[in-house]
Amino acid sequence: MLMDESPICQSHLPIAPWMTPATRRLPGVQPVRDGKWLFRDDAFDQQMAQRDRLVALKRAQVIASAPAGAAHELLQAVLRLLRRDDGYQPVMSASGDVAALQRPDGIEVPLDLDDPLKLLARLVQEDLLILTPGPRGEHVLDGGILCFPASWTLSQKTGRPLSAIHDPVTEYDHAMARRVQRIIDNLAPASPVWRANWLRYNDPTLYQPRREKEIKPFTANKPWFMRVEYQTIMKLPKSGALVFGIHTFQVARAALTREQRASLDAELAKARTPEN
Numbered sequence: 001m002l003m004d005e006s007p008i009c010q011s012h013l014p015i016a017p018w019m020t021p022a023t024r025r026l027p028g029v030q031p032v033r034d035g036k037w038l039f040r041d042d043a044f045d046q047q048m049a050q051r052d053r054l055v056a057l058k059r060a061q062v063i064a065s066a067p068a069g070a071a072h073e074l075l076q077a078v079l080r081l082l083r084r085d086d087g088y089q090p091v092m093s094a095s096g097d098v099a100a101l102q103r104p105d106g107i108e109v110p111l112d113l114d115d116p117l118k119l120l121a122r123l124v125q126e127d128l129l130i131l132t133p134g135p136r137g138e139h140v141l142d143g144g145i146l147c148f149p150a151s152w153t154l155s156q157k158t159g160r161p162l163s164a165i166h167d168p169v170t171e172y173d174h175a176m177a178r179r180v181q182r183i184i185d186n187l188a189p190a191s192p193v194w195r196a197n198w199l200r201y202n203d204p205t206l207y208q209p210r211r212e213k214e215i216k217p218f219t220a221n222k223p224w225f226m227r228v229e230y231q232t233i234m235k236l237p238k239s240g241a242l243v244f245g246i247h248t249f250q251v252a253r254a255a256l257t258r259e260q261r262a263s264l265d266a267e268l269a270k271a272r273t274p275e276n
Helices: 044-062 068-083 116-123 174-185 258-272
Strands: 089-092 098-102 108-110 127-133 139-145 193-201 225-235 242-252
Touching: 044 116, 068 116, 068 127, 108 116, 116 139
Parallel strands: none
Antiparallel strands: 089 098, 098 108, 127 139, 127 242, 193 225, 225 242
16 A cells, blocks of 8 residues: 555445436436535544645645635635534634634644645545636636545646546546536536545555556455545636535445445446347
């Protein structure tokens, strides 16, 4: 493993996107309930410790600069949500100002508002990517945070439109690109949406950057982990930029419920069966 001393896993998998037609089909977009596009789970302490290490040791790989207006607007939106979370407590300076936030794991994070992406990376579990409209109307990845890449890199994808970003994804054809762009164009700031994907890895390291066409090693008959990304799309009201959030869940196969394992086995068997 690259930086994880031991597997960082949740106790259970709350989302199994292969189990229902609504989340199994692409793009599988659903409205976010109660506007809850950020949350924390029982892997918070371990994931945040890993994010702190990555920001300290690999900042250039996990943070790509984004338009200042959108980055600051995103930071303020996140801070508003955290004020309603009792797990985060303000740390006051001698002059009576809020100098830091104490995370639920007890770590104090200085409120460096001049470095919004670094601050965001150290406050929440989500990776947060900023997209802005490109010259041809298609949104372009304009920077953000990617501490837990699932076989891709910020350096290769930043500055590219969504269709080019998804070049390696066979299912992301021209028709799919048009569907996704329509969803984005009709997105209202007060109505974020979500989707989820799933991936199997033998190596449970959360930081797994890979270049395009670099093969991810995987052997099904060896122990493996299920990795699910809960992906949200939100529009910022002032800048109009999009925020693509990724909350990473990971569990060992044994932690899947009986129903999750049975439906997954059926889905994998179906994928192996050649079409008539």
